[in-house]
Amino acid sequence: MRFPGGEVLIGYGYDAGAFSGRRCWPRLPPCMLCACKRRQLPRKDEMSAGAGAQIQPSLAAIREAQKFLAQYFAETRLIAGPFLSQRTAKNVYLKLETELPTASFKVRGAFYALAQRMKKEAVREVIASSTGNHGAAVAYAAKEFGIAARIFLPANCNPVKRGRIAALGAALVESGGGDLASAFRLAAEYAKQPGVYFLNDATDLDLPAGPATIACEILEQLPKASAIVVPMGDTALIRGIAAAAKQVAPQVRIIGVQAERAPAYYLSWKQGRVVGTETCDTIADGLATRTPEAENVRDVRALVDDVVLVSEEQMLEAIAILLMEEHVLAEPAGAASTAALLKAGEGCGDFPVLLVSGANIPREVLKRAL
Numbered sequence: 001m002r003f004p005g006g007e008v009l010i011g012y013g014y015d016a017g018a019f020s021g022r023r024c025w026p027r028l029p030p031c032m033l034c035a036c037k038r039r040q041l042p043r044k045d046e047m048s049a050g051a052g053a054q055i056q057p058s059l060a061a062i063r064e065a066q067k068f069l070a071q072y073f074a075e076t077r078l079i080a081g082p083f084l085s086q087r088t089a090k091n092v093y094l095k096l097e098t099e100l101p102t103a104s105f106k107v108r109g110a111f112y113a114l115a116q117r118m119k120k121e122a123v124r125e126v127i128a129s130s131t132g133n134h135g136a137a138v139a140y141a142a143k144e145f146g147i148a149a150r151i152f153l154p155a156n157c158n159p160v161k162r163g164r165i166a167a168l169g170a171a172l173v174e175s176g177g178g179d180l181a182s183a184f185r186l187a188a189e190y191a192k193q194p195g196v197y198f199l200n201d202a203t204d205l206d207l208p209a210g211p212a213t214i215a216c217e218i219l220e221q222l223p224k225a226s227a228i229v230v231p232m233g234d235t236a237l238i239r240g241i242a243a244a245a246k247q248v249a250p251q252v253r254i255i256g257v258q259a260e261r262a263p264a265y266y267l268s269w270k271q272g273r274v275v276g277t278e279t280c281d282t283i284a285d286g287l288a289t290r291t292p293e294a295e296n297v298r299d300v301r302a303l304v305d306d307v308v309l310v311s312e313e314q315m316l317e318a319i320a321i322l323l324m325e326e327h328v329l330a331e332p333a334g335a336a337s338t339a340a341l342l343k344a345g346e347g348c349g350d351f352p353v354l355l356v357s358g359a360n361i362p363r364e365v366l367k368r369a370l
């Protein structure tokens, strides 16, 4: 089914039974508008932690991830952003996930999820389908843990990310398609072999506890944080951060950001059902998702306070501001939080934290920004 604006309805029929065993949310109410079997996804105010629901990942899992990751990585810095503060009349802070190995937050989830799986069973090879940053993180974790890695990339992948993966010694498989769908299909087929673990960051149950540790660090570094602004691709990042924040400091607003040219989760969050898009052609390759997972939509809807769309131009302007004024390098996805603050910062309170989630930017994109 097609909607005005080009989005395509790819699925509905949310019966809690369909998700049994994965998450402990209350049963969803049936659609009140008609006699169809569709069940509406609940809104955040209808389904908060207080409604008897178990937020995932649990605080225990997040604390375990924090302890585990501390063996490998130092806390990333939270720095003040004086230019952005002056421009917005707020006290703006930047969380520099770009300081981690492979220059993005992704190592947090890849290390934790891979270690969890290796505790449960022997892993001969770990594979991932990725636009690049998750693939680089998986390759880095595999190298650290002494196992093989194979990364399935879309055609025309960001060359900086591709180079990082190759340098880490992972096998590379480039799919014919320009988005992640065909890379995913190839990976899923390959994963049928014994001993192969497909670390899919859109659906892996252990992984969000990794990025959740970012929120724990922020809340220790700046207890008065009023909001955390988080770019959204497949949403493991925001689901982890929101789960941690809602359990530790529920007053902190969690604001998601998507690219106008890849708005599938924004549309799904807004409409309360899974809405896919036909394309996701954006310079923010880390945010290029067009087929949301129903469970992720439900969790984002339950835990995220607002979602903002930003244009290509707004992300380019944010890259330039971060580099020239705050001396921070960010790729488009990493600058999306800054773009969102500049576009619609009213709901962020006085102490917003912008997640600078990655810095793997091709030279041509940097030149366009400057």
Ligand SMILES: Cc1ncc(COP(=O)(O)O)c(C=O)c1O
Pocket: 104, 131, 133, 134, 201, 231, 232, 233, 234, 235, 236, 237, 238, 285, 286, 287, 331, 333, 334, 357, 358, 359
């Ligand atoms: C730099 C960067 N920021 C944000 C994201 C979004 O993370 P997630 O897919 O977990 O929503 C990605 C995903 O690839 C990314 O590479």
